Amino acid sequence: MPKIVGIDLGTTNSLVAIVEDGTPRVLPGRDGSMLVPSVIYFDEGGTTFVGNPAKEKMVERPRNTVFSIKRFMGKGTEDVREDLPLLPFEVAPESEHIIRLNIFGRDYTPPELSAFILRELKRNAETALGEEIKNAVITVPAYFNDAQRQATKDAGRIAGLDVLRIVNEPTAASLAYGLDKRKQGTIAVYDFGGGTFDISILKLKDGIFEVLSTSGDTHLGGDDIDEILMRLVLNDLSQRPDIHQLQAIRKAVNKAKEELSAADRADITVQELQYRRSLTREEFNKLIDPIIERTLRPCRQALQDAVLNPANIDEVVMVGGSTRIPLVRLRVQELFGRVPHTELNPDEVVALGAAVQADILAGSRRDMLLLDVTPLSLGIETMGGVMSKIIPRNSTIPASATEMFTTFIDGQTNVKIHVLQGERELVKDCRSLAQFDLKDIPPMPAGLPRIEVKFLIDADGILSVSAQEQRTNKHQSIEVKPTYGLTDEQVEQMILESFEYAEADISARLVIEARNEAETVLNATAKGIADEQYANLSEEEKAEIAAASARLREVMRTNDHEVIRQSIERLSNATLHLAELIMNAAISKALKDKRVREIQ
Amino acid sequence: MDYFEVFGLPRQLGIDTLALEKTFHELSRKYHPDYFTTASPSEKTQAVRMTALLNDAYRTLRHPVRRVEYLLSLYGFKPDSSKVPQALLMEVFEINERLEEVKGGTASVEEADSLRALIKEKRKRFDAELQQASLEWDELVKSGQPEAKLNEQLARLTEILSESSYIRNLERDLGG
Secondary structure: OOOEEEEEEOOOEEEEEEEEOOEEEEOOOOOOOOOEEOEEEEOOOOOEEEOHHHHOOOOOOHHHEEEOHHHHOOOOHHHHOOOHHHOOOOEOOOOOOOOOEEEOOEEEOHHHHHHHHHHHHHHHHHHHHOOOOOEEEEEEOOOOOHHHHHHHHHHHHHOOOEEEEEEEHHHHHHHHHHOOOOOOEEEEEEEEOOOOEEEEEEEEEOOEEEEEEEEEEOOOOHHHHHHHHHHHHHHHOOOOOOHHHHHHHHHHHHHHHHHOOOOOEEEEEEHHHOEEEEEEHHHHHHHHHHHHHHHHHHHHHHHHHOOOOHHHOOEEEEEOHHHHOHHHHHHHHHHHOOOOEOOOOOOOHHHHHHHHHHHHHOOOOOOOEEEOEOOOOEEEEEOOOEEEEEEOOOOEOOEEEEEEEOOOOOOOOOEEEEEEEOOOOEHHHOEEEEEEEEEOOOOOOOOOOOEEEEEEEOOOOOEEEEEEEOOOOEEEEEEEEEOOOOOHHHHHHHHHHHHHHHHHHHHHHHHHHHHHHHHHHHHHHHHHHHOHHHHHOOHHHHHHHHHHHHHHHHHOOOOOHHHHHHHHHHHHHHOHHHHHHHHHHHHHHHHHHHHHHHHO | OOHHHHOOOOOOOOOOHHHHHHHHHHHHHHHOHHHHOOOOHHHHHHHHHHHHHHHHHHHHHOOHHHHHHHHHHHOOOOOOOOOOOHHHHHHHHHHHHHHHHHHHOOOOHHHHHHHHHHHHHHHHHHHHHHHHHHHHHHHHHHOOOOHHHHHHHHHHHHHHHHHHHHHHHHHHHHHO
16 A cells, blocks of 8 residues: 555645554654644746745745635635635635636646645655555544535645545644544544634544534634734834735734733734734733633533533544633633643644644545534425435534425426525535536426435535436436535646646756756866965866856856756856866875875 | 435434544545545546545534434425415514514514524424434434335424524524
């Protein structure tokens, strides 16, 4: 079985991990860091940079440095209208059902952008493990709906990964948590990250991790806290900042937020605006209390759905960077009446758990099994715009439901089915998932066809539908139109386009390598010119070295690695004689020293 | 395969939920798609289908009301809230009027408490009725009674469930 990695594709940071000899570990990136910031920078030449190098560009190049893309997965513009004014991105006009960001005249969907991050993680894993990686388990917030899960799977496909399983983040964390402790009992996982919030309640028994209930908010996280602080700064300013300044403010408030987890007071300093203000922990707590309250409501809901009281919870596990905030810990402690576990690294535990799930799929562990649930009820539209639930939320997945459909008009050959997710009574208050067209129904009098439609939610929490006409036993063809997602054809097209990036990525690496070599050669040349042997060169030779150096300095800023290579070659040739002279001098000096020693 | 067959159980309503959970975990370990990653596509599909059936069965059978609904559906019986005695409708109508006053804030605290107690009492009576009728069903099945007898009992269970929807609505209105 080829290796399967576990990937935590986070709003703020992403990680890749693997289990070796029964122990999960995070695989470091090329720069040695475990966390890859989920940031993508596009330069003018069409090269992309992911992670720390991209994060450095957020203030300088706001338009073409994409961050927090996870918040856009499976969404249309209407869903993120409130966030857009504080974001420096250019949203393309046709973003009603899938947000498209325009970067240098080209539109990118969130799955394509996420694929850049996944490709980077794939490469990091390949470098660390010394083999090609094709299979992965990717985590998503437990409260992600069908479209958001599908978008994550699409991102994996575009990045060249076979996504063997989509796992819920809090559940993955519980796997890492319960791994070597052989835990039994009921645990609550409170997962408050950069962009999303989840609560999951699980029962651990004899290696079975059974999720009893889950709830959350896929648009609630550290980013929202940053936005509150940004608005605080904006209120102080006399005029609206430009997007560079906006990003500088984001960076400054983020820093202050992190400092306030340890200190009682922090400064928000924005050099670009000559701005500085102080913020006490007390003021901060007051500002963020409504946000924390929004995480407690789903907690109560999850308890109620699991038919449990806080007293029934044996342990509370904290996951996600935002659980470092002292007030978050305090509120969780108050709700559950016990001190939550904070000894796990909240940034790494989800990736480690994903690696454990990958290990289970690889067949290495039969002692552990994860039984997860679907976070939202699945339903179909019935007469009068009412949502009729067919699979209730918190059903263990895979789950299925069978419904009978018929025709209303004589000879009708098509039936439309509208599938939704949500808890509300009316269709308009639920999330539209897809429209299914049952086609080629044998023409019969109205009401006579009996079409059995089977809805199946698989272990990834993703829906599939199949249909059969009962009288003719004919399998019905179904055409699926996802409401907030890409069609299969669109994903295929993106996979094709992604090969261009694979090439662009290779060429980017060649450019970087050529630049590094150019620098080495230029440094060596500078040393050579400083050497006394330089005086022994002819004037033509000196002029050629000067010209070749100047040329190399000029072309090494371009993205054409071949031209850089040619210039390196030219400078190397020009300095050949100088190098020879220096070498000879060194040898004769060494010989002389030797003779001196021999005589002595 | 029906849900009772999935768990190897007779079509009876008294179910030991602890034993049910144990079997659920055992069967999950046998069929779960996590253990079929390297299997052929058809085996994978089979694993997903089998596990979905197992999960559907567990979700239904562990819940005392859903369990009865499912049993009734196997015999073609369906609870219908429009077919309930006139007396019940009158009673519910009356309770609803009092509920409106409580929600509107015109009723006293004592009135609200007494209404809450009344609805709780109704729930208790319903639960007891359902349990009794379920026990009777199991006795009839075990003693091998003729179909007519069984159908009579199924009709009785259907009637109880039809009425139960009113209590559920009252509870919801009171809670909301």
